[in-house]
Amino acid sequence: MSEPSAIPQEIVVPSPTSGGGDAVPTSLAQALGTSARRELTEANTPNFSPQLLREYFDHLFPYKEMFRWLSYGNDPESSSALTDKNYFRNREFSFTLEDDIYVRYRSFANKEEFRQAVLQRCPIKIDIGAVYNAPPTMHNSVNFFPKEKELVFDIDMTDYNNVRFCCDEANICGLCWPFMTAAIKVLDAALREDFGFEHLLWVYSGRRGVHCWVCDERARHLSNDARSAIVTNLTVALGGGQNDAEQLINMHPAIQRAYDILEPYFVQVCVKNQGLFDRPERWLKVLEMVPHSELRETLVKKWETSELSGMDRWVQLKKSVDVWSGKKPTKDAVGKNDKQGIFLKACIAEIIFAHIYPRLDANVSKQLHHLLKSPFVVHPKTGRVCVPIDPSDCDNFHPTDVPSLRRLHAELNDKAVTPDQSGDIGKNTSMKPYLQFFRQSFLAPMIKEQSLKNRDIAMQQLDF
Numbered sequence: 001m002s003e004p005s006a007i008p009q010e011i012v013v014p015s016p017t018s019g020g021g022d023a024v025p026t027s028l029a030q031a032l033g034t035s036a037r038r039e040l041t042e043a044n045t046p047n048f049s050p051q052l053l054r055e056y057f058d059h060l061f062p063y064k065e066m067f068r069w070l071s072y073g074n075d076p077e078s079s080s081a082l083t084d085k086n087y088f089r090n091r092e093f094s095f096t097l098e099d100d101i102y103v104r105y106r107s108f109a110n111k112e113e114f115r116q117a118v119l120q121r122c123p124i125k126i127d128i129g130a131v132y133n134a135p136p137t138m139h140n141s142v143n144f145f146p147k148e149k150e151l152v153f154d155i156d157m158t159d160y161n162n163v164r165f166c167c168d169e170a171n172i173c174g175l176c177w178p179f180m181t182a183a184i185k186v187l188d189a190a191l192r193e194d195f196g197f198e199h200l201l202w203v204y205s206g207r208r209g210v211h212c213w214v215c216d217e218r219a220r221h222l223s224n225d226a227r228s229a230i231v232t233n234l235t236v237a238l239g240g241g242q243n244d245a246e247q248l249i250n251m252h253p254a255i256q257r258a259y260d261i262l263e264p265y266f267v268q269v270c271v272k273n274q275g276l277f278d279r280p281e282r283w284l285k286v287l288e289m290v291p292h293s294e295l296r297e298t299l300v301k302k303w304e305t306s307e308l309s310g311m312d313r314w315v316q317l318k319k320s321v322d323v324w325s326g327k328k329p330t331k332d333a334v335g336k337n338d339k340q341g342i343f344l345k346a347c348i349a350e351i352i353f354a355h356i357y358p359r360l361d362a363n364v365s366k367q368l369h370h371l372l373k374s375p376f377v378v379h380p381k382t383g384r385v386c387v388p389i390d391p392s393d394c395d396n397f398h399p400t401d402v403p404s405l406r407r408l409h410a411e412l413n414d415k416a417v418t419p420d421q422s423g424d425i426g427k428n429t430s431m432k433p434y435l436q437f438f439r440q441s442f443l444a445p446m447i448k449e450q451s452l453k454n455r456d457i458a459m460q461q462l463d464f
């Protein structure tokens with residue numbers, strides 16, 4: 001999520017499709033005609049191309065829903081005194097164009113202006129920033145500051161590279177993706193139960209991670225300090241001494257809940273999928289976290305000489321720690337009291353948290369002005385749409401199942417779906433369930449809450 005240091009205000013570049021005329025076909029199918037259309041089946045279509053992206057922006061990108069979300073009931077056309085008519089206008093967007101041209105401080109008066117700008121530029125990435133006190137074009141003025149933004153979280157699989165052995169760099173597979181599933185479950189529960197947030201939007205980042213947008217009004221108004229405090233609260237301190245160990249023995253309910261979620265994921269993902277205990281170079285590192293030299297040596301001897309499975313070693317480690325933590329401290333005990341037992345009791349939980357507790361990119365969450373990639377854009381490397389993830393069904397989400405430009409192109413053309421007339425875009429394409437989820441499970445409750453709030457305010461004003 002790094003931002004370029006030199007930020008152009010507005011760069012005028014030719015539209016990716018400009019060829020001197022206005023007659024740009026609205027879909028690739030129209031441009032090619034029937035016979036060529038048949039040849040462009042899913043199998044021989046590239047994952048990503050400017051033409052496919054244009055087709056997606058023409059027919060499938062949910063402008064209306066995005067506007068409804070990001071305006072939070074502040075319709076610029078509304079006559080109600082309760083709406084902030086500049087709200088959407090003061091929201092920063094940035095576009096990344098072809099050749100990595102990055103345009104910050106864009107903003108739009110309304111949905112139609114947003115749509116026109118996207119269609120004109122066909123950005124390979126759209127980022128969403130804060131709502132400012134003035135239109136973002138005024139960003140050079142002295143009195144320009146961010147007023148509010150969703151509380152956001154960014155989790156990237158590459159931050160797990162030292163505990164996953166199936167893939168490297170930006171690659172992902174079914175064996176490592178559940179690291180993300182576990183992170184969603186832990187954070188979703190914490191944000192709802194500990195902080196009382198309700199309007200959470202989880203989104204696949206298009207390649208190797210997930211984002212979370214916390215959209216409650218209270219979250220949008222958090223200061224930078226409050227955001228940092230939440231990130232700190234969501235971090236489990238490990239390896240820092242007796243206090244850290246004790247918090248893993250006498251667990252606070254929030255830590256206990258995370259542990260209960262993570263323990264089965266640790267077994268499935270780390271022990272089974274990743275083979276954490278399958279090879280000496282891996283399990284020796286885990287054993288370094290066991291604060292008892294005699295126990296470590298005992299286990300090394302057993303594990304080196306026997307034909308144990310990774311699962312056997314994990315079970316044996318847990319049982320041994322259980323037994324040995326009740327014994328008297330040995331010479332490498334920390335301090336004079338029986339602290340070795342404390343550290344030993346904590347070490348199983350510490351191993352689990354160290355391997356699979358959510359690894360947040362904290363800087364993304366801490367700053368109001370930080371931009372984050374918009375939902376529903378398309379990742380140019382994978383051609384996959386950044387679709388919402390239902391946290392209550394995230395075990396069944398897998399990145400390879402999400403709509404890709406290639407698949408959507410085939411669906412749009414095979415099924416002859418008409419462009420958006422009724423607002424029911426995505427009909428008969430694999431975008432449909434994701435759009436339905438966005439509308440019904442995310443947008444509708446938020447809009448209802450806003451309406452009730454506005455009604456209450458109006459009633460109060462009538463009373464006066």
Ligand SMILES: [Zn+2]
Pocket residue numbers: 166167171172173174175176177
């Ligand atoms: Zn993998």
